[in-house]
Amino acid sequence: MSQNNPPVAVVDCNNFYASCERVFNPKLQGQPVVVLSNNDGIIVALSNEAKAVGIKMGDPLFKVKHLVEKYQVNVFSSNYVLYGDISHRVMTTLEQFSPNVEIYSIDEAFISLDGFKRKNLTEYCHEIRDIVKKWIGIPVSVGIAETKTLSKIANRVAKKVSKYNGVLNIYGVSQDIIDEHLRLTDVSDVWGVGRQYTKLLKKNNINNAYDLSKANDKWIKNNMTVMGLRTVYELRGIPCVSLESAVPDKKAIICSRSFGRYVETKEEIKESVSLFTSRAAEKMRSQNSACRMLTVFLRTNPFKKTPQYHNGVLVQLPIPTDSTTEMVSYAMKGVDQIFRTGYLYNKVGVMLTGFEPVDRSQLGLFDTEDRIKMAKVTETMDRLNLEFGSRTLFYASSGIRRSWGTKSDMKSPQTQQTGRICLRLVRK
DNA sequence: TCTGGGGTCCTAGGACCC
């Protein structure tokens, strides 16, 4: 087996949100724990004990209510402030082990471990795992291989098979050993293969990762685009997905939410769209972008038999802007275009696209006085909201009572408390 | 009663230009 490529490890937090809840409530150790999505709708994270009683990721809470009651499962609304803070601590710890860390998601990072011998590599990753557990209290699994896709497979095995103790290193092992792991990996568990491709692949007798690694290049490209071909190459040990340690700017920013109840009036739709537009605009300004386009969308509940309507409208802005005031006014026009009376709306959202960098020095060159004034208002709001909390200043058009707001009935008081404390620490 | 949110990339096809 060639060892021309530096080893890449993927560190993945086990059952991340559920583990976070446990960090601050040790009584939950050994107990079944689930964490719900926004609006307390579906299950997005589960402890192993919860998996063992038959609850699955993505299950709507109401459909597994009987299991929750029977096994006294601990249920939590999600607390993203808490999870974000713990994630940050995990990532900071990983950065002490490698100069080259790519934070891939809230609970997962790729790290490049150049210069290690195979044996030391395994020991080193066990050390990473032990330190993260000891310092932060989060259990992680580590997979090490020649490519990201192979390291994800190793990681999965490390998590599932207890004899590996959370770390599996298939970097520099014989091809026979790699093939054995590939054969035991269902094709649906390969990174980059989702539900649709699984169906297609199985129909064509490609059932596991090994079959996929041996598939015909041309057929793969025709049926799964170059993305699929990249996956196949990666399974063969040829890196096609590089490690990106710099965080790129976002190309789209979305803020959308299901309502806590049905909404029928245009007034309330406008309140929510106004609120989501300002949230999205805040996120956009934090990366110093201005947008040229704004999409507003709304929809009824697709799971219901009530009359269905979903629609969206793309609004072109006359010149790129980062002003909340201006964006809200265009978003309101968007609502006017697509809103229809007589429907029970379940969700709305706003998407910002067509970003350009904001050059503050240009401000005023082509702008009217109004525009300069708006920029100052926006800047002041951002500053105060950062300093005193995100709800300090907001546009009255986004509603005061917001009775349509998201449900979140099962946040544990301890974690809410911790969330606030974390935020304070971060600010200093 | 009760079904999340926020992103990425690729491709096909239409509009438009010379």
Add this chain to the structure above:
DNA sequence: TCTGGGGTCCTAGGACCC
């Protein structure tokens, strides 16, 4: 009968990820 060809830009839609 036969109605260019090539390039670019944009958008919608479909696949994927966590």
